[in-house]
Amino acid sequence: MDAPLVVTLQLDAAGQARFDALRAAHFPPGRNHLAAHVTMFHALPGAQLPAVLEDVRRTAVREPFAVAVPGLRFLGRGVAYELASEELLRVRAELAAAWRPWLTAQDAQRWKPHVTVQNKVDPALARALHAELSAAPLPPAVTGTGLALWRYLGGPWEPVVAVPFEAPDPRPTV
Template sequence: MPDHKTTIATNRYEQSPKRFHLPNTGQEEQHVYVLTLKMTSSIAKPMNDMRLEHFPAHLNRTPAHLTLFHALPHSQISTMQNNLNAIATYAKPFPISTGTPFRIGRGVGIGLGEGAKDCIGLHDALRAEWLGFLSDQDQGGWKPHWTVMNKVSDEKQVKAAFNTIRRDLFENTYHGLVVGLDIWKYDHGKWDWMKEFNFKGLTKADMKSRKGSGGIKDMFKSMSVRKGLKKDYEW
């Protein structure tokens, strides 16, 4: 299970019940789910420390996170879990690092440096499988990032935070690993942790010995996340 609390309060969907944010299943969903990257604490902790420092405390109900999909439908949960199990079987943990900070409306985001292409490849493989039922938001383009400040009306405060974060990241690059995926159930204002899918990274010999092919497994075989690692990271 993740290091952080398994229940996270939020009211994002209650505040924005727009069609843009809802799954395209043609029915009212019992629940929706959020899919995030599971990272080692060597990068998760400094990102969360920045969020704790700069995000308005009364609105900060989640630790810093890197979201792949925002509203996955309950009616497709069995299909999605099968796909995620397949990816976790063949994917290896891969390195990531902090990149360049940028302004996002009334806040600040931090992009990925190392690992951005691998994250986008992972997202694209899943989006191709799930396109028929994704929300309009989740069907669109995706830029992997952490949001460490948002919903701040004072422009001077946002600018000062951006400059502070930019100096920090100029002096320090934070490194870690993506080691799997976490899926969360949204339930009346809370994120309830549901399940983790840890990357196992089977070898080519392992793959050849397994029967069956097609779909998300074949898309994932050629992805660069299967490369070996050259560094040791804190788990």
């Protein structure tokens, strides 16, 4: 159980379906092992699962929040939709602070939230898709609905838990 852990943002059903459809249409089928996703952390130590799970649950005590889709990003060999949300950045910063000793160089760098809909294709194909999607209206804002924790298994991911965002109970504890 020492497989690295991945943390993603969960999206509302309509937003997830839109990004899944784009990914299914444009990601190389032999490499498309996952649904569309917003990776927040790529490789936390699997041995820290209890602490990671506790932090994910604690951080999920908040209302779901809007996430804008302000533009496209050309990845060289793919295309992604950029995401923007102050609350999403706060969630990520809270978790990064808790996990600072465990962060890889990739996870410690400045985070630019996105959903990749194409990757690992010839650059000309990626440029063509970027031009096509740039000519179309951007998808509407989505809602961040929770956090998901996964085990990275060298390609596919194994789900560990999905934790929905839920506001704290306003009733006093007795």
